[in-house]
Amino acid sequence: MTKSLDTKLAEIKSQRSTRAFIIADAKDADMAFGVRAPGPRAYLSAQGTRAAQFSPEVWTREEFGCRNLPEWLDVIREVVRQGLVDIMLMSASVNEQLAIKEGLFRASPVTPAARANDTTDIWAVRQGAYTKEPAQPFRSATIDHIQCGQVECKRDGSEFPGANLGLYSVTFVNELEPDRATLTAFKEFREEAERKQFRYFLEVFDPNVASGIPAEKLGEFINDHILRSLAGVTEAGRPVFLKIVYHGPRFMEELAQYDPNLVVGILGGSAGTTYDAFKLIHDAQQYGARVALYGRKINHAEHPLAFIEMLRLITDGKIAPEEAVRAYHGVLEKCKIKPRLPLEKDLELTDQAMSYGGGNARSRITAPGKPNSASPAASSQLAPPSSSPGDWPKKADGSPDFGQMNSAQRRAYDQSRLTQRFG
Numbered sequence: 001m002t003k004s005l006d007t008k009l010a011e012i013k014s015q016r017s018t019r020a021f022i023i024a025d026a027k028d029a030d031m032a033f034g035v036r037a038p039g040p041r042a043y044l045s046a047q048g049t050r051a052a053q054f055s056p057e058v059w060t061r062e063e064f065g066c067r068n069l070p071e072w073l074d075v076i077r078e079v080v081r082q083g084l085v086d087i088m089l090m091s092a093s094v095n096e097q098l099a100i101k102e103g104l105f106r107a108s109p110v111t112p113a114a115r116a117n118d119t120t121d122i123w124a125v126r127q128g129a130y131t132k133e134p135a136q137p138f139r140s141a142t143i144d145h146i147q148c149g150q151v152e153c154k155r156d157g158s159e160f161p162g163a164n165l166g167l168y169s170v171t172f173v174n175e176l177e178p179d180r181a182t183l184t185a186f187k188e189f190r191e192e193a194e195r196k197q198f199r200y201f202l203e204v205f206d207p208n209v210a211s212g213i214p215a216e217k218l219g220e221f222i223n224d225h226i227l228r229s230l231a232g233v234t235e236a237g238r239p240v241f242l243k244i245v246y247h248g249p250r251f252m253e254e255l256a257q258y259d260p261n262l263v264v265g266i267l268g269g270s271a272g273t274t275y276d277a278f279k280l281i282h283d284a285q286q287y288g289a290r291v292a293l294y295g296r297k298i299n300h301a302e303h304p305l306a307f308i309e310m311l312r313l314i315t316d317g318k319i320a321p322e323e324a325v326r327a328y329h330g331v332l333e334k335c336k337i338k339p340r341l342p343l344e345k346d347l348e349l350t351d352q353a354m355s356y357g358g359g360n361a362r363s364r365i366t367a368p369g370k371p372n373s374a375s376p377a378a379s380s381q382l383a384p385p386s387s388s389p390g391d392w393p394k395k396a397d398g399s400p401d402f403g404q405m406n407s408a409q410r411r412a413y414d415q416s417r418l419t420q421r422f423g
Helices: 004-014 069-082 092-101 143-148 176-195 215-231 249-258 274-286 304-315 321-334 376-382 407-422
Strands: 022-027 087-090 111-115 165-171 199-205 242-244 264-267 291-294 348-350 364-366
Touching: 004 022, 004 111, 022 069, 022 264, 022 304, 069 087, 069 092, 069 304, 087 092, 092 111, 092 143, 165 176, 176 199, 199 215, 215 242, 215 249, 242 291, 249 264, 249 274, 264 274, 274 291, 274 304, 274 321, 274 348, 291 304, 304 321
Parallel strands: 022 087, 022 291, 087 111, 111 165, 165 199, 199 242, 242 264, 264 291
Antiparallel strands: 348 364
8 A cells, every 4th residue: 555654755855845744653662661651541542441461459550650562552553543644653562563463554554663773862761870871872673673573584575564664863962982883883774774675764862961062052963963974875875854853943944955855854852731742843844844753742642643633734734733732622622531731731832851861841931822711711712613514615526625714714624523533
């Protein structure tokens, strides 16, 4: 089946003005967090709980604040079947279960991908101190295990049952020896990937330790490192796209305009508010990003499927970030799901940490047009302006005419669509 990723990549490279945007759900957190990786149990898939197979006298469900692995796999299956993301990023073991053993992606437009390395700055285990040390290269997974689940794949020209796309991560810390080791390991991976015809995208983290670089200058350091590192790499060994911290409009535009063949994407960082997530993807796209990989922002959402729906509506240009937050809360209300934050707090913009080690939010900015409270009156802003369904401009074939819609009509259309989807 044709994958939406390939279609969009071709469109992005041939039409720089396109709105085509790639969204990835990063479900590879088990390579970093261990027990906490599956996220909070506030949301489970339609399959419900997968009770632990041991005596309740030893443990009770309430003692586990996070989903277990079977529950997490159910959520991943639901997201893939929804079909709104373009990439599902997993660990090699989850990729084996869902892609190789179950064939979940065979008839899906979603592309499976696996984390191809796990540098020490993502070893975010409880009681550990690894993330405080300069990042060091390390790989648990092999390309063969990602592609076919075995130490050596048969390379007879047939398609691999697993993923043929991986994430490779680098962290530059502005120290000669650690950064040299990082680039040496990257070179070895690139050469192996080229020999095995394995595609990858490149994740570039900000320094995970004190680097001596002022925060406002990190964009310069990262952009120059990316371009300098890839200057010696020919097309056969280059990443299909980048995944980086969004350092603001100036640095995104600087990188995106440098090379038309370089597709730039952003990483999501820690969970934050819903407005954080929606505003980030909107602004990054506006200034040149064509990909977003959201991990914790999706995984910790009260309703991941509705959250993803909003991301797609934003990148398609059908709804603004502030409207999307209100519509999302409307879905939660209809589904009788208690939001993590009241609407007024969820419409605040906070300065989020963009690393696996995490950090505290520092500043809060109120979104424009925020209602004074999360009262039922405020929630009523979600309702269509007319009780008549379909009260918005339409084309001759009956499809919605987004170009002729005003803000209220777009909100009415999106709320109607979400109500039909989520009830």
